Amino acid sequence: MPVVITEKNLLVLQTLAKYYVLSRSMIQEMCFPHVKSSRSVCERLRKLKRYGYISQATMEVVLAGQNATPVYFPNKKTAQTLADAFGNSDYENVFCRPPSGRLLFHWLEISRTHWQVNQASKVESLSLHDWFNEWEPINKSEPKASKRFSLVTDFGKSSCAPDAGFLIENRSGAKKVFYVEVDRGTDSIRRIVSKKPNGYAKMYERDIHAQHFRDKTVADFSVLFITTTEYRRDALTQKANSFKRNELWKFACRKDLSPDTFFSESVWHSANEEPHSLVQR
Numbered sequence: 291m292p293v294v295i296t297e298k299n300l301l302v303l304q305t306l307a308k309y310y311v312l313s314r315s316m317i318q319e320m321c322f323p324h325v326k327s328s329r330s331v332c333e334r335l336r337k338l339k340r341y342g343y344i345s346q347a348t349m350e351v352v353l354a355g356q357n358a359t360p361v362y363f364p365n366k367k368t369a370q371t372l373a374d375a376f377g378n379s380d381y382e383n384v385f386c387r388p389p390s391g392r393l394l395f396h397w398l399e400i401s402r403t404h405w406q407v408n409q410a411s412k413v414e415s416l417s418l419h420d421w422f423n424e425w426e427p428i429n430k431s432e433p434k435a436s437k438r439f440s441l442v443t444d445f446g447k448s449s450c451a452p453d454a455g456f457l458i459e460n461r462s463g464a465k466k467v468f469y470v471e472v473d474r475g476t477d478s479i480r481r482i483v484s485k486k487p488n489g490y491a492k493m494y495e496r497d498i499h500a501q502h503f504r505d506k507t508v509a510d511f512s513v514l515f516i517t518t519t520e521y522r523r524d525a526l527t528q529k530a531n532s533f534k535r536n537e538l539w540k541f542a543c544r545k546d547l548s549p550d551t552f553f554s555e556s557v558w559h560s561a562n563e564e565p566h567s568l569v570q571r
Contacts, residue, residue: 306364307384311397313359342367361394383430399472410552417459450489457503467499467511475518487533515541530561
């Protein structure tokens with residue numbers, strides 16, 4: 291019997307459309323936080339996949355303390371179903387590009403960060419206006435593919451490729467751009483230092499963030515580098531003294547971040563500055 295698109299199924303589709311790549315446990319946490327058993331959620335996802343409403347990544351990953359788990363992402367049927375259900379053509383532009391199998395852990399961390407930023411903005415009464423992942427087209431309504439662009443910026447002999455970027459509006463109406471780098475500890479600190487800072491410095495000097503986020507009102511932007519351990523956070527903070535435009539960079543340890551701390555607690559470290567918050571209460 292074909293799956294019926296109920297409100298709960300639409301919630302799953304909306305959540306995948308918003309966050310892109312999610313595991314079953316993440317979907318359960320975001321959509322059905324009061325459901326204790328995973329059985330009903332697994333069955334719901336199996337049916338949605340069987341009838342083509344969502345897609346499953348071809349490689350399975352193992353999350354900490356769990357068995358192997360599928361990873362889900364939206365597809366064209368996800369987008370069309372949402373557009374039809376809500377009468378909103380914006381859904382037709384949902385990013386449906388299949389994620390690379392070798393980067394699934396990375397994409398899950400980016401999606402987790404996106405969800406955390408969204409929750410944190412509600413806690414602090416901030417407005418999250420835009421969120422774009424690395425290769426996601428920013429000007430999705432542009433009919434010509436050659437004229438669409440993403441956060442990835444090519445400078446000829448070098449480039450800058452943020453994992454994500456978002457625009458936050460504070461209580462006074464100021465709108466600032468933040469770029470996100472999610473570190474899983476797989477790159478050496480030396481390699482990070484050699485490949486990341488110069489690209490962001492060029493983006494700042496050429497005002498590229500104004501092209502990515504046209505509604506921004508704050509002149510500068512911040513690079514939020516989220517890493518795995520206090521050691522890596524502190525080592526990178528120290529190395530940032532030598533970065534060009536080091537004032538752009540802020541470092542935090544993943545364990546210190548939550549919806550309650552992300553924006554308003556002193557969990558962010560910067561060169562030549564004491565630990566501080568992103569916004570003032």
